[in-house]
Amino acid sequence: GENVEQHPSTLSVQEGDSAVIKCTYSDSASNYFPWYKQELGKRPQLIIDIRSNVGEKKDQRIAVTLNKTAKHFSLHITETQPEDSAVYFCAVYSGAGSYQLTFGKGTKLSVIP
């Protein structure tokens, strides 16, 4: 089955700095890579996603990059703000025949004002 590794497990940055979270996956057939943000006591919410035919996608201060050859993808948050503090999960969908997303173990991001 799919194996997803996520690093780091915790990340502290100063407000205004950038944050980068990285994930690797094992199944080369994987074709969809979403990122979820989970604030304390809330549900995980989709913040950005990327498909395997795209190398980079941006949405305001967040971006995701995908390297299919190396089987890794990253979440980049620029100009971090205190409200970015949350747990972030990467996930991988392995495509045809797979009905589920496989999640990384999460990164707890703390933005220090």
Place this chain on the structure above:
Amino acid sequence: DTAVSQTPKYLVTQMGNDKSIKCEQNLGHDTMYWYKQDSKKFLKIMFSYNNKELIINETVPNRFSPKSPDKAHLNLHINSLELGDSAVYFCASRDRGRGYTFGSGTRLTVV
């Protein structure tokens, strides 16, 4: 309108009791899931149903039994609750080829 709704939001119960958590989605999605999130925040899949048919049944105790009366509902029944069952349980549904929409979660505390 809430896309994926779970009830109850909080559930405190004694060991040995039987309890149910209900989930409904109004998104028209075909696939629904139950996930367990432990204290370390790891999201572990338990079950998945596609059009009322069970397609994923991970290694969970058989005290946990999902039921899907129709494709908009996926309920979770737990028998003989144990302390280790304490966690947050999330229901989710998925649009084909996209990510999940999660419910608001049910925090289960077994005392």
